[in-house]
Amino acid sequence: xxxxxxxxxxxxxDGELDAATAAAVDAAARTHxxxxxxxxxxxxxxxxxxxxxxxxxxxxxxxLAQCIARAPITRGKFGLCGWPEWLxxxxxxxxxxxAAAGFAAGVMVAPGIMNRPAGLVDAQGRIADVALVExxxxxLNADGQDTSGLSVGLTFxxxxxxxxxxxxxxxxxxxxxxxxxxxxxxxxALVPSHSAVGELRMAGSDMPTPVLVAVDDLMGEDTATxxxxxxxxxxxxx
Numbered sequence: 289x290x291x292x293x294x295x296x297x298x299x300x301x302d303g304e305l306d307a308a309t310a311a312a313v314d315a316a317a318r319t320h321x322x323x324x325x326x327x328x329x330x331x332x333x334x335x336x337x338x339x340x341x342x343x344x345x346x347x348x349x350x351x352l353a354q355c356i357a358r359a360p361i362t363r364g365k366f367g368l369c370g371w372p373e374w375l376x377x378x379x380x381x382x383x384x385x386x387a388a389a390g391f392a393a394g395v396m397v398a399p400g401i402m403n404r405p406a407g408l409v410d411a412q413g414r415i416a417d418v419a420l421v422e423x424x425x426x427x428l429n430a431d432g433q434d435t436s437g438l439s440v441g442l443t444f445x446x447x448x449x450x451x452x453x454x455x456x457x458x459x460x461x462x463x464x465x466x467x468x469x470x471x472x473x474x475x476x477a478l479v480p481s482h483s484a485v486g487e488l489r490m491a492g493s494d495m496p497t498p499v500l501v502a503v504d505d506l507m508g509e510d511t512a513t514x515x516x517x518x519x520x521x522x523x524x525x526x
Contacts, residue, residue: 446507452466
């Protein structure tokens with residue numbers, strides 16, 4: 289794509305490129321259809337993410353800044369401000385521990401889910417829900433939902449040549465992405481979903497944006513065709 293990777297295109301969208309590079313990207317988009325299409329796709333994803341996760345301004349930030357500006361600094365400490373609740377070491381430590389637990393298990397936690405549902409994932413991040421494992425192992429996209437509301441969507445190989453599949457659990461209102469590693473399925477993304485059990489939908493049409501972003505980030509090859517999906521399933525996704 290004329291040498292412009294996704295990082296450069298995203299920096300163009302965010303206005304972070306110098307004038308000369310930005311002009312070069314714009315010129316390429318006018319003359320190369322693939323650059324224009326990718327730029328448009330990334331721009332749509334960016335807009336969707338901003339709409340889904342708006343930036344929240346905490347009014348305490350301004351108050352803390354004013355306090356710091358007025359306070360004398362002695363040995364690196366703010367003499368008059370102290371530690372507000374949200375900056376106390378124990379609060380930060382608790383937040384860091386929660387984040388570390390999520391990253392260690394490979395789980396992208398989105399607003400609305402602060403902890404993984406009990407029984408879904410074991411301590412090593414492997415999917416422990418037997419029904420979901422069976423669906424990821426054996427079900428095809430064309431099969432749609434099973435009787436409990438579980439279904440699979442996209443199937444593809446990531447940059448490490450692992451097989452990955454998106455899934456939805458309508459009964460638990462969850463959607464996610466799992467990849468095969470060491471004979472087990474590992475959660476890569478998990479977010480709320482609003483599909484209803486038995487409701488007929490096009491595959492992937494209602495997949496939450498954070499899951500699609502995770503797919504875009506991990507995808508190493510094009511999504512599998514129905515034939516390739518069947519062959520991968522029959523080979524145990526190895």
